[in-house]
Amino acid sequence: MTISRRALLAAGAGAGLLTACGANTGRDDGGSGPRLSHWYHQYGEPGTERAVQRYAAAFKKARVSVQWRPGNYDQQTAAALLTDSGPDVFEVNGPTLDQIQQGQVVELTDLLAGVRDDFNPAVLGPMTYEGKVYGIPQVVDMQLLYYRKSLLRDAGVEPPATLDALIDAAARLTDGETKGLFLGNDGGAGVLGGTPLRAAGFDLVTADGAAGFDDPAAARTLGKLRRLYAGKSLLLGAPADWSDPSAFVQGLTAMQWCGLWALPRVREELGDDFGVLPFPADGARGRPAVPVGAYGAAVSARSGHREPAKEYVKWLWVERTDFQTDFALSYGFHIPARLSLAAKAGRLRTGPAADAVRFAADHGYAQPLLWTPAARTAYQDALSRIIKDGADPARELRAVVAKVTAELKRVRRVKKPS
The missing domain is CATH 3.40.190.10 (Periplasmic binding protein-like II)
Incomplete structure (x- = not known):
């Protein structure tokens, strides 16, 4: 089974399981400036890989190599962020709280100057820690x-x-x-x-x-x-x-x-x-x-080209609104992460699609950054026992609250490296 963008919305599943495919170097000629590596997870929608290669080829200030990663993408990126051979830019269902607190990703707040309010707050929120942005949302599912x-x-x-x-x-x-x-x-x-x-x-x-x-x-x-x-x-x-x-x-x-x-x-x-x-x-x-959920673009703190990588991310996911709309609606059916683009996209302006856009803007919520894997697992297990086994909801939730409270105390003690 090929997993598409929908997988990040499965409760507690993060980016889900990814099927293997061959890596693709995208392009490594043309343009000028440094070489940048941009990683994506495998999408199930036909045409997506060629689309991101086309976007990368249009950036002239660096030579961007697109890699379509096989296997378990989340595990690969987590390991790669600890090395100097990982990506400069990478797609991420996050970044995670651990990646932020351990200083593995670059702050990107300045990339959204003047347009931050145009990004759907429900998906930008989980990419924000202590008021600072660490990922730029790509599309909304x-x-x-x-x-x-x-x-x-x-x-x-x-x-x-x-x-x-x-x-x-x-x-x-x-x-x-x-x-x-x-x-x-x-x-x-x-x-x-x-x-x-x-x-x-x-x-x-x-x-x-x-x-x-x-x-x-x-x-x-x-x-x-x-x-x-x-x-x-x-x-x-x-x-x-x-x-x-x-x-x-x-x-x-x-x-x-x-x-x-x-x-x-x-x-x-x-x-x-x-x-x-x-x-x-x-x-x-x-x-x-x-x-709602969204993959985002992040920059590795181990990149040797942080500023060019940031410039590329800003160009692709903030400035190139044509590419953003194309990515959302030409390969599968998704909502652009920017409210203004969602409002004027032709395929989203009538009928149930327009209702969905309105619901996402008015009622959308995402799992918060502080909702750790341990907290999520405790809650999901309790929810399953309540629904399928008839376990007492009050007793189950008391245990989950205790677990979540302990988790929140733990993560608050972790400080991001200076």
């Missing part, structure tokens, strides 16, 4: 809820705006042939992540660096997901999992949690007979929630 208009209309069901309404709609839309809702073959335990907590009005980590869900209302929200799983309205055991819209377009489910990448196929199969929604709000302090 997002998850959202697809619903079949005709099936809802025939059942007299309104598009659900609350979690309780979603549970009720799923039950009313279930019949002998069609289930009401598909959240993945595990009932949403793997993909939903912190989205239900966000929809209930809670953050994974608060602005002052504390666990943001130490509240009985958070446990009640997760308990509702168990109700869905234990009932008869969730599709389980579909031929393809949540990231593939097959179950939705084939009529196996009236609603499906999926990603923006699926929208062109859904539109091709169903025409105008579908709409999209954010994850619905829950409780008195609830709000719609849309998980």
Whole structure:
């Protein structure tokens, strides 16, 4: 299986598994100035590799060599950042907190002078530490809820705006042939992540660096997901999992949690007979929630050409808005990271695509930088036990809060090298 940009949105999965492919040197002639190496992970969308080679060839102040990296990209880059033979510029699902605190990546704040507010804050936030930017977002991917208009209309069901309404709609839309809702073959335990907590009005980590869900209302929200799983309205055991819209377009489910990448196929199969929604709000302090993610461009602190590398990153991901729009929409279906580009992109201006852009801007959230792998694993394990095993949500969340609190204390003690 080839993994595309959607993989970074799988809860707790980071950039996901990458299949092997041959490295490509892009070009190493033409231009002038120093040689720069630019690493990318392998994309599943056809044409992406040639596109980034074309971008690199257009930069005339350095000779940029594009490398399409095989194998486990995250492990490769983590190891390469410790050596002098790694990339000058690299694509990253981050950078991670460890990479920033250990001084492995170069601060890029100055590259966004005058345009910082034009970048979607939900994806720029996780690339920012103590007010300083360490990665430039490239595109935005997002998850959202697809619903079949005709099936809802025939059942007299309104598009659900609350979690309780979603549970009720799923039950009313279930019949002998069609289930009401598909959240993945595990009932949403793997993909939903912190989205239900966000929809209930809670953050994974608060602005002052504390666990943001130490509240009985958070446990009640997760308990509702168990109700869905234990009932008869969730599709389980579909031929393809949540990231593939097959179950939705084939009529196996009236609603499906999926990603923006699926929208062109859904539109091709169903025409105008579908709409999209954010994850619905829950409780008195609830709000719609849309998980978003973005790969970013970063500069290695071990690069021998830091300033030219920074200039190249600024040129490609800040100044060349034509390349940014091309990268987002010509190879797969994604949202440009800059709000102004997303607003005027022709393919994103009408119908469900325009709704998705609005949801990403108004309700988008990403896993915070301080949400460490240990914290994420503790929460994901608890969420799985709650949904699939019926474990007590309050007890499970208390244990997660304790783990997250310990993690936050640990990372605050780590200081970035001067």
